[in-house]
Amino acid sequence: MSEVRQKAIQAQAAVPQLNRLTTDQKNKALLAMADALLEKSDIIITANGEDLERGRQQGTPESMLDRLALNQERIAGIAEGLRQIVDLPDPVGEVLETFTRPDGLHIQKLRVPIGLIGIIYEARPNVTVDAAGLCLKTGNAVLLRGGSSALSSNRKIVEVLHEALAKTDLPPDALQLVEDANRSSVDEMLKLNGLLDVIIPRGGASLIQNVVANATVPVIETGAGICHTYVDESSDPVMAAEIAINAKAQRPSVCNSMETLLVHAAFAEQHLATIAEQFRELNVLLKGCDAVRRIVPSAQPVSEEDYATEYNDYILNIRVVSGLEEAMQHIAQYGTKHSECIVTANTENAERFLHDVDAAAVYHNASTRFTDGFEFGYGAEIGISTQKLHARGPMGLPALTSTKYRITGDGQIRQ
Amino acid sequence: MSEVRQKAIQAQAAVPQLNRLTTDQKNKALLAMADALLEKSDIIITANGEDLERGRQQGTPESMLDRLALNQERIAGIAEGLRQIVDLPDPVGEVLETFTRPDGLHIQKLRVPIGLIGIIYEARPNVTVDAAGLCLKTGNAVLLRGGSSALSSNRKIVEVLHEALAKTDLPPDALQLVEDANRSSVDEMLKLNGLLDVIIPRGGASLIQNVVANATVPVIETGAGICHTYVDESSDPVMAAEIAINAKAQRPSVCNSMETLLVHAAFAEQHLATIAEQFRELNVLLKGCDAVRRIVPSAQPVSEEDYATEYNDYILNIRVVSGLEEAMQHIAQYGTKHSECIVTANTENAERFLHDVDAAAVYHNASTRFTDGFEFGYGAEIGISTQKLHARGPMGLPALTSTKYRITGDGQIRQ
Numbered sequence: 001m002s003e004v005r006q007k008a009i010q011a012q013a014a015v016p017q018l019n020r021l022t023t024d025q026k027n028k029a030l031l032a033m034a035d036a037l038l039e040k041s042d043i044i045i046t047a048n049g050e051d052l053e054r055g056r057q058q059g060t061p062e063s064m065l066d067r068l069a070l071n072q073e074r075i076a077g078i079a080e081g082l083r084q085i086v087d088l089p090d091p092v093g094e095v096l097e098t099f100t101r102p103d104g105l106h107i108q109k110l111r112v113p114i115g116l117i118g119i120i121y122e123a124r125p126n127v128t129v130d131a132a133g134l135c136l137k138t139g140n141a142v143l144l145r146g147g148s149s150a151l152s153s154n155r156k157i158v159e160v161l162h163e164a165l166a167k168t169d170l171p172p173d174a175l176q177l178v179e180d181a182n183r184s185s186v187d188e189m190l191k192l193n194g195l196l197d198v199i200i201p202r203g204g205a206s207l208i209q210n211v212v213a214n215a216t217v218p219v220i221e222t223g224a225g226i227c228h229t230y231v232d233e234s235s236d237p238v239m240a241a242e243i244a245i246n247a248k249a250q251r252p253s254v255c256n257s258m259e260t261l262l263v264h265a266a267f268a269e270q271h272l273a274t275i276a277e278q279f280r281e282l283n284v285l286l287k288g289c290d291a292v293r294r295i296v297p298s299a300q301p302v303s304e305e306d307y308a309t310e311y312n313d314y315i316l317n318i319r320v321v322s323g324l325e326e327a328m329q330h331i332a333q334y335g336t337k338h339s340e341c342i343v344t345a346n347t348e349n350a351e352r353f354l355h356d357v358d359a360a361a362v363y364h365n366a367s368t369r370f371t372d373g374f375e376f377g378y379g380a381e382i383g384i385s386t387q388k389l390h391a392r393g394p395m396g397l398p399a400l401t402s403t404k405y406r407i408t409g410d411g412q413i414r415q
Numbered sequence: 416m417s418e419v420r421q422k423a424i425q426a427q428a429a430v431p432q433l434n435r436l437t438t439d440q441k442n443k444a445l446l447a448m449a450d451a452l453l454e455k456s457d458i459i460i461t462a463n464g465e466d467l468e469r470g471r472q473q474g475t476p477e478s479m480l481d482r483l484a485l486n487q488e489r490i491a492g493i494a495e496g497l498r499q500i501v502d503l504p505d506p507v508g509e510v511l512e513t514f515t516r517p518d519g520l521h522i523q524k525l526r527v528p529i530g531l532i533g534i535i536y537e538a539r540p541n542v543t544v545d546a547a548g549l550c551l552k553t554g555n556a557v558l559l560r561g562g563s564s565a566l567s568s569n570r571k572i573v574e575v576l577h578e579a580l581a582k583t584d585l586p587p588d589a590l591q592l593v594e595d596a597n598r599s600s601v602d603e604m605l606k607l608n609g610l611l612d613v614i615i616p617r618g619g620a621s622l623i624q625n626v627v628a629n630a631t632v633p634v635i636e637t638g639a640g641i642c643h644t645y646v647d648e649s650s651d652p653v654m655a656a657e658i659a660i661n662a663k664a665q666r667p668s669v670c671n672s673m674e675t676l677l678v679h680a681a682f683a684e685q686h687l688a689t690i691a692e693q694f695r696e697l698n699v700l701l702k703g704c705d706a707v708r709r710i711v712p713s714a715q716p717v718s719e720e721d722y723a724t725e726y727n728d729y730i731l732n733i734r735v736v737s738g739l740e741e742a743m744q745h746i747a748q749y750g751t752k753h754s755e756c757i758v759t760a761n762t763e764n765a766e767r768f769l770h771d772v773d774a775a776a777v778y779h780n781a782s783t784r785f786t787d788g789f790e791f792g793y794g795a796e797i798g799i800s801t802q803k804l805h806a807r808g809p810m811g812l813p814a815l816t817s818t819k820y821r822i823t824g825d826g827q828i829r830q
Binding site for chain 2 (some may be wrong): 279
């Protein structure tokens with residue numbers, strides 16, 4: 001039997017025991033995990049050093065090595081993340097509906113764990129701990145398949161977590177790491193129907209696309225974000241500039257940052273040159289349509305392909321549009337239904353935009369960067385869903401639960 | 416371009432217009448559909464006659480022809496189903512959460528249509544109308560792919576509905592029927608990512624398995640039901656018999672009927688012979704384990720395969736178990752997580768069963784036959800989900816919606 005199937009079976013076998021844990025038992029297990037990470041940080045950092053060394057030998061870019069690197073401070077941050085999950089309310093057992101039928105049947109709909117959750121991710125070892133914490137807190141078993149470049153780190157982290165869990169009521173088997181670095185282990189994981197209840201991919205567009213295109217297990221699609229800000233004719237130029245700059249440049253590498261700025265023609269004539277100057281001061285490379293380049297001659301020409309690209313970088317497309325309709329058409333064509341914003345003083349236009357634009361989060365006069373579990377007050381998130389089923393937008397703990405109907409009677413039969 | 420892709424594009428193009436309809440506009444369209452079915456029932460019945468004739472020539476069994484057959488009374492029932500959907504509350508626009516963040520951002524989470532829903536089904540022409548009504552009521556476009564044996568009926572029904580919709584505010588393009596009877600049209604539909612937002616299969620186990628195994632579009636799995644009733648030691652023998660008989664024989668052909676009866680050994684010694692006799696009077700064929708056959712000699716031997724079979728017929732497996740644990744193990748091994756019941760006077764055992772058994776609906780002292788949208792008071796349902804994501808159990812109108820975050824600010828940017 002392959003490693004991935006064997007570990008899925010082990011994790012699934014822990015599901016009934018997990019299902020019987022109280023919130024207190026789960027929280028104690030998470031705290032033990034946090035303590036163990038701090039205590040054993042030296043050996044984790046040593047293992048991480050092996051990954052970094054291998055990465056350097058393979059010529060991995062510094063930015064990638066930085067995502068991979070662990071130090072005392074980062075491990076402390078990861079442990080603190082677990083403590084924050086402990087503080088979040090446990091959604092399991094929450095009664096969502098309760099009603100009594102005319103025949104006396106009492107029906108409750110309540111939240112239950114999903115079962116076994118698969119996470120496929122890249123080279124960030126912090127995801128190993130975050131994902132484990134969020135899944136275990138909600139009573140789910142978890143099968144982790146991280147990138148091979150972080151394998152030594154992940155193996156050591158999971159070893160430390162297993163040792164910690166062995167001293168708690170939470171069965172260590174509930175947490176499994178696939179160590180097989182071959183692509184075939186991912187392919188097999190995507191088709192483990194009957195063992196895996198859901199797969200959540202966390203990573204770049206190509207990882208997510210591979211999962212969506214090949215999985216037969218249900219998937220929650222996350223992350224891809226080609227987000228827009230539309231600056232309407234009537235918008236306050238200072239507010240518009242602040243929101244646009246924040247959406248692009250406050251942290252360009254994340255999915256809720258803006259890739260394309262759409263500007264009403266009349267606003268562009270008056271204010272675009274000033275805003276473009278602010279972007280240039282922040283070293284943002286500008287690409288623009290012909291109308292933009294008349295106003296901002298230094299902008300490079302923009303292509304259809306640019307509009308369809310998630311840069312995650314200090315690069316911005318700018319397009320002048322005739323108004324709300326053209327802006328919404330552009331968003332419908334190129335957006336990924338993640339986060340979309342209108343800056344306007346026209347409430348009618350704002351209402352149209354908020355209603356008609358099809359996205360997980362639609363904004364009026366605020367930066368798209370707010371699409372985030374912490375910013376919404378949900379606490380830690382497993383990702384931002386860009387699909388429409390089960391969960392959409394920032395996924396807090398309730399997104400990691402299913403529901404169950406509990407029906408009690410005194411002999412009712414159907415007529 | 417293939418017919419299925421072309422019709423998906425046409426339906427998807429109607430989504431923005433659908434999204435702007437009020438509840439009243441949608442209800443008027445549904446009523447117009449109901450009226451048109453009644454007015455044009457003659458030509459629908461004529462078209463249905465062609466399907467029946469073809470079916471007879473091909474030697475289709477009578478039971479299948481009965482599912483396919485339409486007459487004035489059945490069409491009146493189908494039209495009445497549409498009127499009942501009109502009476503259901505419209506979930507679209509419902510505000511599920513609303514909160515203001517410390518920085519003044521106002522966030523609402525509200526229900527929105529999913530977009531374009533694909534339905535793949537078999538030879539029941541009533542599904543054409545039911546599915547169209549439920550999807551359109553929730554502001555979704557719908558791409559229908561029914562069985563080829565009902566093609567003439569479905570084509571005529573959709574023609575009648577299109578004519579009716581043309582006189583309403585609801586764009587007729589929102590309702591599309593795939594007429595290509597080749598299997599390849601299903602295969603293509605399963606991979607229409609970006610056009611289809613979800614596929615809901617309605618039909619037998621092989622249809623559902625094909626969809627689950629091959630779709631890259633998200634799927635809501637419905638229907639497969641290997642349901643159990645466990646009769647505990649302490650249960651009232653009259654109640655136990657009534658519930659078991661109702662669960663098996665009130666309507667064996669549906670997914671929430673019982674396939675296997677699990678009986679505590681001590682209860683079996685005292686009462687199984689009597690219950691078996693009642694089943695025989697209803698012409699239920701009994702299969703049993705060795706312990707059962709000592710008590711009920713006429714029972715046939717039961718196999719592992721029988722335990723894993725959804726009969727949907729007057730056939731019942733009976734197994735004697737040592738108690739609650741063995742019963743729950745059997746259910747975990749053979750169940751499809753649909754509906755599971757315990758009959759007991761022991762509240763501790765009932766609590767264990769209701770908590771530990773992993774199924775969409777778990778029952779104490781009531782027949783599994785209640786797992787149904789109407790019985791739960793939800794009104795018409797699109798199916799019974801046996802998966803854990805998005806919707807589980809009877810799916811009423813809210814299961815046909817997604818959500819969206821609507822965020823309004825006055826210039827907030829992220830720090």
